[in-house]
Amino acid sequence: MAEILVVDDDPTVREVVVAYLQQAGHETTEAVDGPGAMAAAESSPDLVVLDVMLPGFDGLEVCRRLRATQPDVPIVMLSALGEEEDRIAGLGFGADDYLGKPFSPRELVLRVASLLRRSQPASVGTQTVLTDGDLVLDRSARSVTRAGTALTLTAREFDLLAFLLAHPDEPFSREQLLSEVWGWEFGDLTTVTVHVRRLREKVELEPSQPVRLVTVWGVGYRWDPS
Amino acid sequence: MAEILVVDDDPTVREVVVAYLQQAGHETTEAVDGPGAMAAAESSPDLVVLDVMLPGFDGLEVCRRLRATQPDVPIVMLSALGEEEDRIAGLGFGADDYLGKPFSPRELVLRVASLLRRSQPASVGTQTVLTDGDLVLDRSARSVTRAGTALTLTAREFDLLAFLLAHPDEPFSREQLLSEVWGWEFGDLTTVTVHVRRLREKVELEPSQPVRLVTVWGVGYRWDPS
DNA sequence: GATCCGCCTTACGTAGTCCTTACGGATCGC
DNA sequence: GCGATCCGTAAGGACTACGTAAGGCGGATC
Numbered sequence: 001m002a003e004i005l006v007v008d009d010d011p012t013v014r015e016v017v018v019a020y021l022q023q024a025g026h027e028t029t030e031a032v033d034g035p036g037a038m039a040a041a042e043s044s045p046d047l048v049v050l051d052v053m054l055p056g057f058d059g060l061e062v063c064r065r066l067r068a069t070q071p072d073v074p075i076v077m078l079s080a081l082g083e084e085e086d087r088i089a090g091l092g093f094g095a096d097d098y099l100g101k102p103f104s105p106r107e108l109v110l111r112v113a114s115l116l117r118r119s120q121p122a123s124v125g126t127q128t129v130l131t132d133g134d135l136v137l138d139r140s141a142r143s144v145t146r147a148g149t150a151l152t153l154t155a156r157e158f159d160l161l162a163f164l165l166a167h168p169d170e171p172f173s174r175e176q177l178l179s180e181v182w183g184w185e186f187g188d189l190t191t192v193t194v195h196v197r198r199l200r201e202k203v204e205l206e207p208s209q210p211v212r213l214v215t216v217w218g219v220g221y222r223w224d225p226s
Numbered sequence: 227m228a229e230i231l232v233v234d235d236d237p238t239v240r241e242v243v244v245a246y247l248q249q250a251g252h253e254t255t256e257a258v259d260g261p262g263a264m265a266a267a268e269s270s271p272d273l274v275v276l277d278v279m280l281p282g283f284d285g286l287e288v289c290r291r292l293r294a295t296q297p298d299v300p301i302v303m304l305s306a307l308g309e310e311e312d313r314i315a316g317l318g319f320g321a322d323d324y325l326g327k328p329f330s331p332r333e334l335v336l337r338v339a340s341l342l343r344r345s346q347p348a349s350v351g352t353q354t355v356l357t358d359g360d361l362v363l364d365r366s367a368r369s370v371t372r373a374g375t376a377l378t379l380t381a382r383e384f385d386l387l388a389f390l391l392a393h394p395d396e397p398f399s400r401e402q403l404l405s406e407v408w409g410w411e412f413g414d415l416t417t418v419t420v421h422v423r424r425l426r427e428k429v430e431l432e433p434s435q436p437v438r439l440v441t442v443w444g445v446g447y448r449w450d451p452s
Numbered sequence: 453g454a455t456c457c458g459c460c461t462t463a464c465g466t467a468g469t470c471c472t473t474a475c476g477g478a479t480c481g482c
Numbered sequence: 483g484c485g486a487t488c489c490g491t492a493a494g495g496a497c498t499a500c501g502t503a504a505g506g507c508g509g510a511t512c
Contacts, residue, residue: 141396155444
């Protein structure tokens with residue numbers, strides 16, 4: 001789901017937080033102090049869970065420094081105090097959410113999910129409308145029209161077509177497509193084959209003799225613009 | 227982007243809020259109490275961020291008085307309590323959104339952006355009345371007619387229909403609808419499903435085979451104009 | 453032209469998604 | 483305080499889309 005950096009000097013807290021986040025489907029990396037957190041943040045995690053009290057320099061400082069290099073990464077602060085001033089201070093330093101200890105790990109997971117959902121559209125900065133000849137694909141509306149008439153694509157078919165249209169003339173192996181479109185790192189390559197076949201059925205005039213979604217022998221598939 | 231009036235007696239809160247809003251490209255003016263807020267509102271800001279607890283007279287009163295002179299300006303209320311009763315009270319007095327302290331400044335910025343986005347078409351054109359074919363929806367009167375005859379929608383059904391009519395041809399996930407229409411960040415997605423079903427019962431000629439409020443498989447729901 | 457390997461095609465079981473209905477709690481009006 | 487209405491949750495069932503397998507076709511290589 002997402003890669004999350006958990007920063008806390010207390011091994012027990014780390015353990016619990018990591019366990020819950022992993023159960024929610026996230027990948028986690030850990031750090032125990034300020035310098036460690038900055039080093040771990042090099043790998044640009046999708047979200048940071050940050051304790052206020054830390055050895056080295058504290059969480060507020062980490063927060064401030066993080067904002068300098070990665071202004072968009074969501075940060076959730078944890079504090080043993082749970083006082084109002086700490087909250088305001090934390091939020092003032094650029095944190096996106098705040099939880100006072102003791103906190104419910106379930107609540108943490110929920111807030112993390114909420115923040116991730118919000119930060120997602122900001123990171124998607126790609127073109128919303130892709131065209132090729134009489135074909136028009138709208139990513140936000142998730143609609144495709146051919147010569148003005150709407151095509152009904154399934155979710156996977158749409159994602160596949162959107163990816164190919166975004167990278168015309170470039171051949172992709174089944175492995176690459178499985179990774180880019182499906183988000184899998186391994187899996188049955190036949191899956192791609194079948195979906196390409198189904199997509200051709202809807203996009204090509206003569207599916208058995210494709211002219212747009214062509215196969216590159218020994219390599220994979222490629223989108224040929226008209 | 228927009229001119230925003232920030233009303234809070236706590237300098238720290240004002241500072242943080244103003245900093246975030248300005249970073250988001252907004253211009254800001256500030257006020258520290260009820261009378262000051264009314265005076266500052268003379269310049270007709272595009273949006274007001276309003277604390278509930280204020281010297282002079284409180285935020286609720288400001289909200290009420292503002293509504294008399296500027297019924298359309300979006301108002302976001304802040305409360306140190308974050309209690310349900312306050313929320314109800316605030317919204318009852320005419321606030322458009324509500325945030326309990328401590329709040330995430332980023333969330334505030336997001337909600338401000340959301341409200342501005344919503345209020346924009348209202349100020350540009352007469353977006354209070356939405357139509358589609360024989361369907362007419364009046365936001366101010368909260369009434370809906372189909373082919374001249376009135377439909378009796380519940381509050382939620384109306385909000386759902388209004389949102390969908392305002393964004394035709396664009397599919398929304400259950401999560402998005404829950405966020406936009408219900409104002410929840412998490413919750414049972416079945417809620418959306420059931421309300422869609424109920425709305426179809428009143429809006430579709432053949433509820434089992436919808437042609438206007440259609441489901442987009444693997445994505446969510448979409449309004450298809452006739 | 454024979455053989456091999458990659459690709460195509462079809463069919464089918466399943467998991468995931470959505471629909472439907474029913475029920476209990478909450479809210480509002482009387 | 484009582485009934486009606488609305489709302490949210492739960493459970494069961496139906497259907498779609500998906501992924502896998504298996505057999506056939508067609509280039510590629512020698």
